[in-house]
Amino acid sequence: MEHADTDALRPGHRRHVLITGAGGQLGVALTDAFAAADVTALTRGDWDVRHPLAPPPASLDLVLHAAAWTDVDGAEDDPQGAAEVNVGGTSHAAELGAPLVAFSTDYVFDGRKTTPYLESDSPNPISAYGRTKLHGEAAAGETAWIVRSSWLFGPTGHNFLRTMLKLGAEREEISVVDDQRGSPTYVGHLAEATRDLVDSGAPYGVWHVAAAGECTWADFAEAIFEAAGLDCRVRRITTAEFGARAPRPAMSVLRSEKDAPELPHWREGLAACLEAL
Numbered sequence: 001m002e003h004a005d006t007d008a009l010r011p012g013h014r015r016h017v018l019i020t021g022a023g024g025q026l027g028v029a030l031t032d033a034f035a036a037a038d039v040t041a042l043t044r045g046d047w048d049v050r051h052p053l054a055p056p057p058a059s060l061d062l063v064l065h066a067a068a069w070t071d072v073d074g075a076e077d078d079p080q081g082a083a084e085v086n087v088g089g090t091s092h093a094a095e096l097g098a099p100l101v102a103f104s105t106d107y108v109f110d111g112r113k114t115t116p117y118l119e120s121d122s123p124n125p126i127s128a129y130g131r132t133k134l135h136g137e138a139a140a141g142e143t144a145w146i147v148r149s150s151w152l153f154g155p156t157g158h159n160f161l162r163t164m165l166k167l168g169a170e171r172e173e174i175s176v177v178d179d180q181r182g183s184p185t186y187v188g189h190l191a192e193a194t195r196d197l198v199d200s201g202a203p204y205g206v207w208h209v210a211a212a213g214e215c216t217w218a219d220f221a222e223a224i225f226e227a228a229g230l231d232c233r234v235r236r237i238t239t240a241e242f243g244a245r246a247p248r249p250a251m252s253v254l255r256s257e258k259d260a261p262e263l264p265h266w267r268e269g270l271a272a273c274l275e276a277l
């Protein structure tokens with residue numbers, strides 16, 4: 001695998017960084033984390049990644065590809081639509097010709113493992129979303145860091161934390177799935193770790209970059225209510241009881257067997273996110 005040691009990526013050089021999906025929760029955090037660069041932050045309105053970018057920008061040093069179809073249940077009903085964004089969009093980002101960070105997901109795994117997933121574990125997605133993300137990894141090309149993360153949350157956009165804050169303020173009890181394990185990852189921490197990974201001259205390839213620690217969605221919900229001072233009980237239910245459209249891996253904790261930047265514990269991410277809200 002080619003080593004990423006171009007002048008353009010050296011810290012100190014004011015590199016030109018293009019961010020896709022800049023209106024999404026990770027895109028917003030990346031725009032902050034790369035503020036020292038010359039950033040072109042493109043929302044969906046600026047560039048629909050299903051089509052090539054015309055005209056392509058000159059002198060790009062780095063592309064951070066955060067645009068994606070992230071509606072996991074919706075992808076079951078429209079896998080072709082999800083693929084147009086997650087596979088076609090990633091091809092178009094790669095075609096820009098600059099080193100690329102393509103974000104991917106724990107949902108490329110089937111969840112049958114009982115210990116955390118490492119970069120060398122074989123993917124086997126069980127949902128349409130996971131399949132499109134895995135094909136998207138292949139579409140990223142040879143000069144790409146594939147950054148897999150999990151259970152993202154942040155102060156903006158649609159995410160579990162924001163949903164819990166809203167429901168927790170309205171209800172006395174809420175039913176939350178307690179048989180899926182993962183590592184809720186704060187987008188601010190992921191964006192900074194992405195910058196550290198790129199700046200370290202890490203080789204291209206797959207990298208697992210997720211928060212330290214692990215929990216179930218029910219554990220996470222309880223921690224959110226406690227940290228936010230909300231008086232809402234969590235009723236622990238199974239995935240089958242919840243009945244979501246798309247299957248999800250029962251265990252999708254990610255760890256790195258490579259020298260990936262280490263992220264703080266998810267509880268620290270929770271505290272940082274509540275502070276940012």
Ligand SMILES: NC(=O)c1ccc[n+]([C@@H]2O[C@H](COP(=O)([O-])OP(=O)(O)OC[C@H]3O[C@@H](n4cnc5c(N)ncnc54)[C@H](OP(=O)(O)O)[C@@H]3O)[C@@H](O)[C@H]2O)c1
Pocket residue numbers: 020021022023024025026027043044047048049050065066067068069070085089103104105106133148149150151152153157158
């Ligand atoms: N969310 C998670 O739990 C999670 C976990 C692991 C990995 N990831 C990955 O992390 C990355 C960032 O996810 P996120 O949580 O920041 O998702 P997000 O908040 O849903 O952001 C995705 C962004 O992509 C935009 N988008 C959708 N279709 C597009 C298109 N055709 N052209 C251009 N932009 C388009 C969306 O715009 P609209 O809002 O207008 O649709 C949105 O702004 C994705 O690659 C995702 O697969 C996410």
